[in-house]
Amino acid sequence: MYSDGSSTTHTGASGVLEGSRRGDSTIQVNDVHKAFGASKVLNGLTVEFADDAITTVLGPSGTGKSVLLKHIVGLLEPDAGAVRVFGQNLWRVSETERFALRKRFGVLFQDGALFGSMNLYDNVAFPLRKHTDKTEDEIRDIVMSHLKEVGLEQALDKAPNEISGGMRKRAGFARALVMRPDVVLFDEPDSGLDPVRTKLLSQLILEMHREHGGTYIVITHDIPTARTVSDYIGVLWKGRMVHYGTADETFGSEDPFVRQFLAGDAVGPLGMD
Numbered sequence: 001m002y003s004d005g006s007s008t009t010h011t012g013a014s015g016v017l018e019g020s021r022r023g024d025s026t027i028q029v030n031d032v033h034k035a036f037g038a039s040k041v042l043n044g045l046t047v048e049f050a051d052d053a054i055t056t057v058l059g060p061s062g063t064g065k066s067v068l069l070k071h072i073v074g075l076l077e078p079d080a081g082a083v084r085v086f087g088q089n090l091w092r093v094s095e096t097e098r099f100a101l102r103k104r105f106g107v108l109f110q111d112g113a114l115f116g117s118m119n120l121y122d123n124v125a126f127p128l129r130k131h132t133d134k135t136e137d138e139i140r141d142i143v144m145s146h147l148k149e150v151g152l153e154q155a156l157d158k159a160p161n162e163i164s165g166g167m168r169k170r171a172g173f174a175r176a177l178v179m180r181p182d183v184v185l186f187d188e189p190d191s192g193l194d195p196v197r198t199k200l201l202s203q204l205i206l207e208m209h210r211e212h213g214g215t216y217i218v219i220t221h222d223i224p225t226a227r228t229v230s231d232y233i234g235v236l237w238k239g240r241m242v243h244y245g246t247a248d249e250t251f252g253s254e255d256p257f258v259r260q261f262l263a264g265d266a267v268g269p270l271g272m273d
């Protein structure tokens with residue numbers, strides 16, 4: 001029973017998850033609590049994400065998925081508990097160190113979060129110009145190879161408002177990767193996309209992971225996306241990670257909550273509250 005979120009299943013049997021149990025994984029969230037006013041959002045959330053794998057985080061609306069993501073990148077500070085990334089407690093280091101840790105993340109926000117005043121080329125070049133001393137020739141090689149990978153090399157001089165939502169997401173993906181991040185976080189990459197473009201974006205996530213490696217965390221509502229991309233699946237409910245396991249274990253789970261959520265059934269332990 002998960003009605004009080006009192007248990008978490010870590011059912012993964014692979015070496016990766018065994019490794020993460022030893023407490024040496026890149027991203028460790030330990031008993032994190034977070035409230036906004038009277039509203040408790042994270043309620044003792046504990047999870048260690050599998051390294052060098054794609055984990056999707058599923059969960060009903062408003063259950064704290066985006067809030068979790070913001071804790072992982074250090075944009076929100078826990079009221080209690082700890083978030084450790086790359087072996088460092090994010091809130092026990094200086095602001096400068098936290099900023100340096102944050103640079104090791106690539107984040108793909110829902111709308112791509114592109115700068116409206118810049119064309120796609122300059123958007124993708126922006127992190128390289130801001131955070132490295134690479135020459136414009138070196139930057140051009142990196143930007144063009146990433147724009148090519150996401151199928152946007154013909155659209156490099158377009159402004160974000162001249163292209164579709166799916167293209168904006170792909171441009172945001174290219175920009176998230178140019179700094180060669182160890183960890184890439186996706187906040188609902190499929191939001192606002194039709195099923196075909198959602199599938200294409202899922203395939204792109206898989207291809208990019210195969211090509212570049214790293215630890216990917218994908219927040220989504222979309223079960224087909226989870227089926228396509230996941231090595232591991234975490235299920236968040238009422239501010240706790242109530243399940244974390246391999247994709248096969250999750251889709252084969254007998255747990256009534258996990259089954260109801262994956263099947264989208266109206267009847268089951270998961271209510272509207």
Ligand SMILES: Nc1ncnc2c1ncn2[C@@H]1O[C@H](COP(=O)(O)OP(=O)(O)OP(=O)(O)O)[C@@H](O)[C@H]1O
Nearest residue numbers: 036039041059060061062063064065066067068221
């Ligand atoms: N900065 C904030 N100030 C106040 N409340 C917030 C803040 N950020 C998030 N919340 C609240 O925290 C709760 C969880 O929000 P969150 O965006 O993490 O949910 P979610 O699981 O990502 O939902 P969805 O799938 O609908 O995007 C919501 O009730 C939201 O209103």
